[in-house]
Amino acid sequence: MHRRSWLLLPAGVALLAGLDAGLLLLEVRAPFGASHLPGVHGVLMVLGFLGTLVALERAVALRTPWAYAAPALLGAGALALVAGARLLGQVLLVDGLVVFLGVAAMLWRRQRDGAVAVEVLAVAHGLAAAVLWTRLEVAAVLPLLVGFVVLTIAAERVELARLSLGRRADTTLLLVAGAYAVAALAALLQPAVGSRLVALVLVGLCAWLVRHDVARRTIRSTGLPRFSAAAMLTGWGWLAVAAATWAVVGPPTSRPAYDVVVHGVFLGFAMSMVLAHAPVILPAVVRRPLPYRPVLWLPLVALHVSLLARVAGDALGADVLWRAGGVGTVLALLLLPVTAALSAALGPPPAPSRAPARPHDRALA
DSSP states (O other): OOOGGGHHHHHHHHHHHHHHHHHHTSSSSOOOOTGGGGGHHIIIIIIIIIIHHHHHHHHHHHGGGGGGGGHHHHHHHHHHHHHHHHHHHEEEEEEEEHHHHHHHHHHHHOOOOOOHHHHHHHHHHHHHHHTTTSSGGGGGGHHHHHHHHHHHHHHHHHHOOOOHTTHHHHHHHHHHHHHHHHHHHOOOHHHHHHHHHHHHHHHHHHHHHHHTHHHHHHSSSSSHHHHHHHHHHHHHHHHHHHHHHHHHHHSSSSSHHHHIIIIIIIIHHHHHHHHHHHHHHHHHHHSSSOOOOGHHHHHHHHHHHHHHHHHHHHHHHHHHHHHHHHHHHHHHHHHHHHHHHHHHHSOOOOOOOOOOOOOOHHHHH
């Protein structure tokens, strides 16, 4: 395994601690009952886990040693939060995102590309969220955290789908990202109005990208292309549902609205996209192939079924179903690294054997 793979370890710790905190918030027994973990649950999952993974992938793309300080600092910040050193963790997260912003800016300087410029704006959202979190609650910076994740993924999808999106794709994405930044600022100042503006921008983004996403065609193929397409399309579906709900209810203060908006974005959407891109991105990071195997469907299906159960439990007022769905999402996310490690450890699947052609078959060829 490549020497930089150790940078994945803090992200893994952040994921495990975030899931432990999720169990505590569900009021079920958790492996570690640390009382401070529920208060940092969201930041651990978004900046500690996802932030470290994205920063590591971008550092690999830049191919400059100092760029690895970004995932290292983000991972260290996550570890500090897990240990209960909240102030230290906040400082390290801010430092990591400052370096990450520099990495994104250097990538833009190299390519002068509209999609990469949106990645810079996405990291700026994450940095603003980390800075404001030192003074505000996570709920107040939710639009910024959503912007960090959604704009990052949207920029990547545009980079991969330029042919189907057309020549104006970069301009359209820049306009949408700019509109989102303005809406996120409005949400900080006037949450009731600004959060609805944020949601409407997300609805427009979904409508534009899904219409042109190559996943609509590759869903009819087989193997990895079909798996990735299914993960992406279900992810876009959850984002659309979350955005529509957000537009109607405004700031998600009730438990049903919170589950649909927050978990729809960060579980249904973001984690689906992680699953869709893992077989391509992880080998570039760890320098080890991650062959596609049908077992990769297990965490994807488990994630969406359990998230549906959680949302249905909210809608029906059935706490047992809500809690079971929440535990199911935790188990689904635990299955993600397990199935990935299993697939990588087993190596490439054997090529299908071909029976020797019979003389009669050769004669017909």
